[in-house]
Amino acid sequence: MTSKPGLLARIFNRGSNAPVVASLAAAVLNQPLMVQPLIGEALVGGYLEGKITSADSVLKAERLETAGGADGAGQTVSMAAPVIGVINLSGAMVNRPMPGASGPGPVSYAAVRAAFDDLLEDDAVSSIILRLDTPGGMASGCFDLVDHIFEARGRKPVYALVDDHAYSAGFALASACDEIWISRTGGVGSVGVVRYHYDWSGNNAQIGLKVTPLFAGARKVDFDPNFPLAEEALGAAMADLEDMRTIFVDTVARNLGMDAEMVRATEAACYRGQGAVDVGFATRLGTWHDLIAHIGAGGAPAPQNAGDDPVEDAPEAVSKAPVLEAPAEPVAPVVPEPATAATLAAAVAGSELPALLGMALIRRGVQADESTDKALAYATDVRDACAATLRGDESLAASFIEKNTDLDAVRTQLLSMKAEEGRNSQVITAHPASQAETRAAEQKAQLNPTNIYKKRGN
Structure with a gap:
């Protein structure tokens, strides 16, 4: 050091x-x-x-x-x-x-x-x-x-x-x-x-110093x-x-x-x-x-529960004003607003995503025109795909999420990993013990000097 x-x-x-x-x-x-x-x-x-x-x-x-x-x-x-x-x-x-x-x-x-x-x-x-x-x-x-x-x-x-x-x-x-x-x-x-904790015992040995502890209590010289x-x-x-x-x-x-x-x-x-x-x-x-x-300028920390309803805070005279009903118009579909870093972090905190995946989603960052609901749905889909294909911890899903890997690409990679897992297991069990013994005997016979001389015509 x-x-x-x-x-x-x-x-x-x-x-x-x-x-x-x-x-x-x-x-x-x-x-x-x-x-x-x-x-x-x-x-x-x-x-x-x-x-x-x-x-x-x-x-x-x-x-x-x-x-x-x-x-x-x-x-x-x-x-x-x-x-x-x-x-x-x-x-x-x-x-x-x-x-x-x-x-x-x-x-x-x-x-x-x-x-x-x-x-x-x-x-x-x-x-x-x-x-x-x-x-x-x-x-x-x-x-x-x-x-x-x-x-x-x-x-x-x-x-x-x-x-x-x-x-x-x-x-x-x-x-x-x-x-x-x-x-x-x-x-x-x-x-x-x-x-x-620093261990000086090696240095002590090099300089010829021997330390003998005299103590009462098994844990007295732990460190x-x-x-x-x-x-x-x-x-x-x-x-x-x-x-x-x-x-x-x-x-x-x-x-x-x-x-x-x-x-x-x-x-x-x-x-x-x-x-x-x-x-x-x-x-x-x-x-x-x-x-x-x-x-x-008179600024102060934001209150813990900010965001009062302006309608509730309106003067009483306004709330009692007569209302003129207008003709019904088609209701435009509600388009979710794109997420911000703050809204994404808040949504992750309130979701059921495991903490490791939640942090991966935050590190992934806000994507263009993506709502918090879509971001959470993406992370959930990646988690489910990994769980359905491969067993293990959530680190693989977290890696996919943080890198913003497309869901189709995730599925393709998972299938490839699954296939590779299958091939590896086949290699391990390809040769029964009896066949292995037979091959070993054949190789030993080929190395026998008598057989070598016979093949050479000696």
Whole structure:
């Protein structure tokens, strides 16, 4: 594994002779992490080599006074400029503050909570923006902070702005906000948990070091880096990670109003820009300036149950006005409107499609002049065709759907695969044992020197 000091320089605030590297390593090695895996591996390498050497890990809360508001037509209006509370969070995150002689240490969930509560209780602050640039961090303490932000919904509009990236634990924080704004190049996702165990036993043997553990309790040295990881310890670790992923999945699903199985089906994938909006991991595309303009113009997060009936909201006098009946006219057939990314995602969430096929349909994207009903029908037909022809999991159907394979082509390929399956089974059972023995005897006789000489006329 290659350490990446330049990358680490953007993540942690550490001097080159940091005396607290050992305590930071204890926070990463053999601990569940909610962090983007490639960056997580670089972090571990940095801990082991002591190369965490920068001052770019920051948490800064500020109050921003906007220039003023505008009406719906874009005309400036006279109104008190709203004060926006901004929490700038950059770098990986740990549970509690970890200061040391070389600096304040990584951003802690405790510090984020304190900054958030300060802005929440300030009557002068009308909205809060959580501006994120983080690969994630420790699992410990993350969900407590996420629940705290989620429970504050309704007191003030809270926005997450992702104009760089908010992965794993960072995305968990973003999901707790009322809306997630993401730039075209911003990244979110990685709903998963990772853990690292390093086995140094081979290196110890090379340098002539023998470690003898003295312990009481069969599981006491399960993850000791001086020994290979035992199968029982590996199984326990994987079960623990899966339980924590379930908590993560359920939390994100609750915060975003999504089906938990759809969140799980992303398999910790990361999404950028419009792709994040399409799968429901972001509310809308927008930059820092777009969001500030939106709040300055009096914008607010969309209500959970938007779309009131205009007829019900009409004045009473209008509803009591006399109605003049017009001659009956032919009723035009109702033509379903083409799907959008948002309506397709909503339709998939409300359908009975398995999560794997639903995600494949979303990745396939919106097709020209295709309604959501037709899109769902296409996915269902592909699933049924695969189930009727070949037995197995749903990955084949998901592959067809994501590639937008024509249904006739799907059936043709399935028949070809079925025929190939039949030929393979025939080859396996073509020769009974008795025939095989006869052929072996004939080949042995042909190699007998006496027979060879006879054929040559000797």
